[in-house]
Amino acid sequence: MIAAVAVREVAERTVALVACLRAVAPRVRVEDAGLFVCDLAGLEGSPLTHGRRLVTATARAGCSASAGIAPTAFVARILALRTLPPAVRVVDDGVAFLAPLPLATLPLEGRLVDDLRLLGLRRIHEFVALPRGAVLDRFGRAAAHVHALAAGEEPLAEGWDAPPRPIRARRAFEHVVPDAERLVFLLRALADEVAAALDADGLAALRLRLTLAREGAAGMLGSDGSTAALEREPGPLSLVRTILPPSRDAGALLRSLRWALEERPGLGGVSGAVLEVAAVEPARGRQIGLFAPDGARREEALAVARHLRARLGAGTVLRARVANADARLPERAAAWDEVVS
Amino acid sequence: MGAAALAEAIARIEGRFGVRAVARASDAERHRALRRFATGTSFDRVTGGGITAGEALALAGEGGKLTLALRAVAGAQRDGGMVLWVDRAASFDPLAAARAAIDLERLVVVRARSGEVALLAAAAALRGEGYRLVVVDTGPSFGAHLAADECAPLVPIVRGSPASLVVVAEERPRAMPAYVVERVAWERRFGRTVGWTFAVARPGSPERALFHAGALGGILVDLGPSSARAAGASTASSTGSSPAHAAVSVTNADRPVELAS
Numbered sequence: 156m157i158a159a160v161a162v163r164e165v166a167e168r169t170v171a172l173v174a175c176l177r178a179v180a181p182r183v184r185v186e187d188a189g190l191f192v193c194d195l196a197g198l199e200g201s202p203l204t205h206g207r208r209l210v211t212a213t214a215r216a217g218c219s220a221s222a223g224i225a226p227t228a229f230v231a232r233i234l235a236l237r238t239l240p241p242a243v244r245v246v247d248d249g250v251a252f253l254a255p256l257p258l259a260t261l262p263l264e265g266r267l268v269d270d271l272r273l274l275g276l277r278r279i280h281e282f283v284a285l286p287r288g289a290v291l292d293r294f295g296r297a298a299a300h301v302h303a304l305a306a307g308e309e310p311l312a313e314g315w316d317a318p319p320r321p322i323r324a325r326r327a328f329e330h331v332v333p334d335a336e337r338l339v340f341l342l343r344a345l346a347d348e349v350a351a352a353l354d355a356d357g358l359a360a361l362r363l364r365l366t367l368a369r370e371g372a373a374g375m376l377g378s379d380g381s382t383a384a385l386e387r388e389p390g391p392l393s394l395v396r397t398i399l400p401p402s403r404d405a406g407a408l409l410r411s412l413r414w415a416l417e418e419r420p421g422l423g424g425v426s427g428a429v430l431e432v433a434a435v436e437p438a439r440g441r442q443i444g445l446f447a448p449d450g451a452r453r454e455e456a457l458a459v460a461r462h463l464r465a466r467l468g469a470g471t472v473l474r475a476r477v478a479n480a481d482a483r484l485p486e487r488a489a490a491w492d493e494v495v496s
Numbered sequence: 497m498g499a500a501a502l503a504e505a506i507a508r509i510e511g512r513f514g515v516r517a518v519a520r521a522s523d524a525e526r527h528r529a530l531r532r533f534a535t536g537t538s539f540d541r542v543t544g545g546g547i548t549a550g551e552a553l554a555l556a557g558e559g560g561k562l563t564l565a566l567r568a569v570a571g572a573q574r575d576g577g578m579v580l581w582v583d584r585a586a587s588f589d590p591l592a593a594a595r596a597a598i599d600l601e602r603l604v605v606v607r608a609r610s611g612e613v614a615l616l617a618a619a620a621a622l623r624g625e626g627y628r629l630v631v632v633d634t635g636p637s638f639g640a641h642l643a644a645d646e647c648a649p650l651v652p653i654v655r656g657s658p659a660s661l662v663v664v665a666e667e668r669p670r671a672m673p674a675y676v677v678e679r680v681a682w683e684r685r686f687g688r689t690v691g692w693t694f695a696v697a698r699p700g701s702p703e704r705a706l707f708h709a710g711a712l713g714g715i716l717v718d719l720g721p722s723s724a725r726a727a728g729a730s731t732a733s734s735t736g737s738s739p740a741h742a743a744v745s746v747t748n749a750d751r752p753v754e755l756a757s
Binding site: 404406453454455456457458459460462463466467470471472473474475476477480485488489491494 | 578580588589590591593594600601602603604605606607608609613616617620621624625626627
């Protein structure tokens with residue numbers, strides 16, 4: 156079984172939380188901001204007991220958390236996000252749990268969800284009922300990947316489309332970078348470069364590979380200081396991230412890299428980095444209003460809202476609407492909806 | 497320095513700090529103009545053309561600052577931008593926002609239960625690239641609120657952000673430029689207060705923007721920019737305000753203010 160732990164009100168404490176969770180389950184992955192996945196395989200005791208111990212561990216770190224335990228990481232993650240802290244829920248049949256949930260629960264691109272709604276699909280079980288091949292042909296590999304996840308499978312990352320030309324950015328750092336925070340700052344340049352290349356080719360990144368050269372590792376940098384050796388021989392630390400939904404936005408790529416770095420307890424001194432796009436999707440066109448230069452940023456804004464909703468819980472990230480402008484009582488004049496349900 | 501050396505220096509800076517770290521002055525000036533949005537009021541004269549991305553400012557003082565902040569939100573949305581409003585005291589009024597021509601669909605309100613949550617939400621929005629403006633309403637000092645100086649950690653974050661930060665507070669923060677809102681005249685009818693005139697200015701600057709706010713309906717009327725002068729040019733006889741505040745001259749009044757003591 157896999158446990159997902161969703162931590163609320165966590166502020167820049169990812170590294171400490173990973174250490175707390177590792178004391179309970181040795182294999183911990185940072186899925187998202189405030190969202191951790193722990194592999195319970197091989198641990199003695201019932202999954203519920205482990206879930207409670209994980210929640211207690213986060214409470215000791217000063218954070219409130221909920222935990223979801225399911226056969227797959229994907230189901231566990233959704234279960235944890237839909238559980239109020241400090242509860243722990245266990246689901247044996249992940250597909251049955253997901254079936255009645257709305258389609259927006261899945262990590263699909265907003266426009267794709269709109270397209271599916273136009274086709275009359277509103278619940279996850281209706282999406283899962285589609286043939287996988289048809290989903291792949293019509294909506295692309297990322298949608299097929301999500302389709303497999305929703306069907307309770309852990310899809311293999313095989314047969315994904317590599318970019319037609321290598322999309323890669325590399326840097327050798329003048330000084331050894333000792334911590335993740337500074338490394339993330341330096342990786343922005345690489346993310347910008349990769350995003351520009353994706354943009355030029357009309358692609359979106361589905362998988363990223365970050366290779367870090369660390370000081371003291373043999374054969375990392377060439378004698379001239381170049382990172383050519385990195386290309387021939389991967390460094391001692393290679394991180395792979397799947398970006399769902401696929402994106403060519405530098406900010407989204409950098410966020411995913413940040414989480415990958417934060418799940419490592421110690422990076423050591425990093426002297427160089429290579430960021431490579433391992434799998435791509437054709438970028439879906441975005442309608443940008445002629446008079447709305449910022450319209451394209453709406454998706455990014457909603458991604459931040461989703462992130463805040465996951466961290467802060469329900470009733471916090473809201474959108475207002477005027478329900479009755481003539482109402483005498485203010486509470487009847489306006490209504491509040493969750494931005495991300 | 498030769499062109500080759502300059503190119504090499506630029507390449508080194510970009511290699512280390514990112515492709516947008518260096519720009520020609522002419523480009524930077526053009527980008528600066530693009531990164532600025534106007535509120536469409538005489539407040540733009542006071543700020544020097546509008547609110548600029550990557551900068552923080554505070555609206556501090558007495559009544560009128562929230563109404564002005566709503567105008568700023570409408571200005572940020574004019575080009576299609578998204579706005580995040582961090583509401584510490586759960587006092588955001590959607591009706592007032594709608595009256596200020598704000599598109600509520602493009603406004604995300606975060607009800608912050610604590611100061612830490614308020615800072616977390618604002619920092620997340622400023623670190624991302626989705627928002628044009630982040631407003632932090634610290635709340636009234638008599639209720640659950642955030643001290644204006646507690647917003648200081650947001651200042652270094654906003655510097656690298658495509659968004660602007662507006663902090664609405666009763667007291668003036670020290671960490672960011674503040675525009676002080678002061679009531680300069682009350683409007684009374686039949687012994688009841690039905691509105692007031694307020695001025696917005698940088699402390700120490702003679703340039704002011706004057707507004708009239710109606711107590712009923714929350715309608716804001718832009719009275720235009722003014723310069724603070726000595727007594728003698730006053731258009732308003734004030735009740736409940738100091739004589740120095742009453743000494744204002746309206747240079748571009750859209751509508752005469754009806755004042756009665």
